[in-house]
Amino acid sequence: MSDKLESLKAEILKKVREYQNTREAESKGFDRKNPKVPVSGKVFDEEDVATLIDSSLDFWLTAGKFTDMFESELAKLFGLRYALMTNSGSSANLIALSALTSKFLGDSKLNDGDEVITAAASFPTTVNPIFQCGLAPVFLDVELDTYNIDTSKIEETITNKTKAIMIAHTLGNPFDVKKITKICQDYNLFLIEDCCDALGSKFNGKMVGTFGDVSTMSFYPAHHITTGEGGAVFTDNPMIKRAAESIRDWGRDCWCKTGCDGTCGKRFDWKLGNLPHGYDHKYIYANVGYNLKATDMQAAIGCSQLKKLSNFIKIRKDNFEFYLKFFRKYNNFFILPKIYDGADMSPFGYLINIHSDAPFKRQELVRYLESKGIATRMLFGGNLTKQPAYMDKKYRVIGGLENTDSLMNNAFWIGVYPGINNEMREYVVEIFADFLENLDSN
Ligand SMILES: Cc1ncc(COP(=O)(O)O)c(C=O)c1O
Numbered sequence: 001m002s003d004k005l006e007s008l009k010a011e012i013l014k015k016v017r018e019y020q021n022t023r024e025a026e027s028k029g030f031d032r033k034n035p036k037v038p039v040s041g042k043v044f045d046e047e048d049v050a051t052l053i054d055s056s057l058d059f060w061l062t063a064g065k066f067t068d069m070f071e072s073e074l075a076k077l078f079g080l081r082y083a084l085m086t087n088s089g090s091s092a093n094l095i096a097l098s099a100l101t102s103k104f105l106g107d108s109k110l111n112d113g114d115e116v117i118t119a120a121a122s123f124p125t126t127v128n129p130i131f132q133c134g135l136a137p138v139f140l141d142v143e144l145d146t147y148n149i150d151t152s153k154i155e156e157t158i159t160n161k162t163k164a165i166m167i168a169h170t171l172g173n174p175f176d177v178k179k180i181t182k183i184c185q186d187y188n189l190f191l192i193e194d195c196c197d198a199l200g201s202k203f204n205g206k207m208v209g210t211f212g213d214v215s216t217m218s219f220y221p222a223h224h225i226t227t228g229e230g231g232a233v234f235t236d237n238p239m240i241k242r243a244a245e246s247i248r249d250w251g252r253d254c255w256c257k258t259g260c261d262g263t264c265g266k267r268f269d270w271k272l273g274n275l276p277h278g279y280d281h282k283y284i285y286a287n288v289g290y291n292l293k294a295t296d297m298q299a300a301i302g303c304s305q306l307k308k309l310s311n312f313i314k315i316r317k318d319n320f321e322f323y324l325k326f327f328r329k330y331n332n333f334f335i336l337p338k339i340y341d342g343a344d345m346s347p348f349g350y351l352i353n354i355h356s357d358a359p360f361k362r363q364e365l366v367r368y369l370e371s372k373g374i375a376t377r378m379l380f381g382g383n384l385t386k387q388p389a390y391m392d393k394k395y396r397v398i399g400g401l402e403n404t405d406s407l408m409n410n411a412f413w414i415g416v417y418p419g420i421n422n423e424m425r426e427y428v429v430e431i432f433a434d435f436l437e438n439l440d441s442n
Contacts, residue, residue, distance in 0.1 A: 070085055113135070219298075264281060383404045
């Protein structure tokens with residue numbers, strides 16, 4: 001880059017930082033007269049905006065040097081060999097499961113109609129890839145206090161068609177990793193860990209996302225770090241990585257990076273499928289794929305956000321503990337969250353699960369909170385089998401979904417994200433106390 005361009009860039013980035021710092025300084029803090037406590041949101045600073053603008057000046061637009069950097073930092077963070085950036089967590093889930101159906105995996109691949117065990121209380125795109133890949137979901141119930149799959153029923157569910165377990169660490173709370181990895185080993189099942197809500201959660205000191213054959217992450221603004229839209233697939237297995245990359249990148253057999261040619265050294269010397277010998281490897285498709293790549297600008301924000309991750313996690317944990325301490329006083333009304341021995345949660349939200357015999361209904365409490373500016377969310381899709389999308393789909397349910405229904409009817413969550421400061425959380429507990437101490441007059 002010429003000196004002239006270097007100096008113009010420095011000037012632009014200086015102004016960008018100034019712009020962001022001014023915007024931050026001008027933004028009004030929490031206002032008790034017009035209170036707003038969101039459930040989630042992006043937390044960013046001058047560094048994030050400057051990195052975004054820096055990458056946009058390159059005008060590379062597709063995956064490039066920032067993507068390489070982000071993928072390598074993500075892989076390092078997890079201590080895994082591979083991280084592949086995608087355009088969303090939903091895409092990451094689709095790629096992760098599709099990769100296990102790829103011919104690249106030989107005899108161990110998943111085939112049409114194979115069963116995948118999952119939880120009925122899920123985010124839809126944890127489960128949708130099972131349908132999209134021509135596999136068959138088997139829904140199990142969840143626990144009322146961890147919101148994760150009830151492992152006691154898994155073994156009775158397994159048949160010779162069962163080939164995988166695909167579940168999320170709900171709201172960042174690690175599922176029973178010890179039991180589930182043991183079942184997967186004993187029955188030779190693939191494990192796909194959806195860690196979209198759990199960046200930084202650990203089990204026995206190891207990051208969740210490192211226990212499965214393949215795992216996924218989301219960087220949508222609600223999540224622990226953001227790239228706007230964005231996600232990632234993680235694996236330690238070279239064949240799964242190659243399949244995932246191919247499926248993400250149109251299904252191609254070629255593994256050249258964007259803008260490169262002939263990485264394999266024999267671009268015009270392949271004989272694959274029924275194609276003529278020497279057909280350009282760039283246009284040979286080994287998998288039925290998609291284009292689910294992200295842009296370098298998204299990756300650039302990811303690189304900058306990663307530097308803040310440990311602080312973000314610390315604040316999330318602190319906010320969670322603050323709420324837990326408050327709700328312990330009201331355990332006659334609420335089922336308190338449980339965390340497995342060995343689990344260390346990097347929370348996505350604080351779930352409030354109202355006892356079914358409490359003297360108030362969720363709707364009354366949620367309406368009251370929302371009227372006071374405190375945002376709430378349901379536990380994703382509730383009981384997915386009751387959603388219109390799945391009415392005409394084929395699936396199995398084993399053992400009833402009572403707890404899933406109970407969470408669908410009685411639970412909701414509030415935010416713990418790093419944008420929630422002390423003033424806001426004090427306000428939140430004050431409003432809860434108001435409601436709970438004045439039940440007769442509500
Ligand atoms: C558990 C879980 N999986 C997958 C996703 C999808 O991620 P994205 O919104 O990036 O597609 C979400 C979204 O919040 C989620 O909560």
